[in-house]
Amino acid sequence: MKTIFVLITCLFVSAAAFCQTFTLKSNDLGGQFTNEFVAGNFGCNGSNQSPQLSWVDAPDGTQSFAITMYDPDALTGSGFWHWVIVDIPTTVHELKKGAGDIKSNIAPVGSLQSINDTGYPGYQGPCPGEGEAAHHYLITVYALKTAKLGTTSSSTAALTGFLLGKQVLAKASLMVYCKR
Template sequence: MDLTRPIAPDPYALLPRVPSFTLVSDDVADGAPLADQHSDAGDVSPHLRWEDIPAGTRSFVVNCFDPDAPTPAGYWHWTVFDLPATITTLATGAGQPDGARLPLPALQARHDGGGAGYTGAAPPPGDRAHRYVFAVHALDVESLGLTPEATPTAVAFNTLFHTIGRAVLTPTFQR
């Protein structure tokens, strides 16, 4: 593994700027290492809670992206969309493959490994620490009109046109 690869930019830096709001977690902290349960050793999505959301928010998209994955497109670990605006917390383990711990009508797109739900951090052994960007996007629509068969990239693309605010929390993981 070539450990001299340049560090990928913030995946949201080149998108239109939107107001920020607060994202916190009982399980992860900005810049701190993820616990093993949030890696592929456990595949347990972390607790996330957000507040100070923008006026006019009608739904949320929550996703986790590794911009440091050794691919040209990074790696999507989790994408939840059509999350009602009344929901401002996802419990630890909400990203189960069957979606049973998500409130209706929220849906999950498949992660880049092809499965449903949250898939944990899994950087190649010996690679530098990877960033796992957990983002909550406040949207001005109740639904993106997509199905669970939509790719995470398709969800992100459609999210772009409706985002009125974004909160980000970026822990790391290394083997």
């Protein structure tokens, strides 16, 4: 009887170890963006700082990470990419607040920030139009099966998204809202 109990316990513990969920978290974000993370242009007067992000339980075989921030509600017909950072080493499991400012050198060594839909690399905070319904912003971390995605600082978000789709092992997201 003891042998059966130990066997069942080991199977349960082993299964639990394999069932960890790849998860994205932020110490800075709740359900809505605060002014600290809102754009400081396009009619908004926020501080335009990228939020702190951290992730756990990446799948085996992960060779790098990438982060994107996308607004599907932007009145462009194709949404709006606010942030694209790729080639984050597997030894890194957090982006510090402000890492999206390429001049700050806070982003992990070896990572690459390509252009957002304003045409500049780095983070562009949310700035939905006045009177519009709240926009939802999808922040996603990708666990990738390649160490280098093969993009450059001038690669478009659409191209980067296409390449991410080809290399993704797992992804985890946060949804944050903003309204003016």
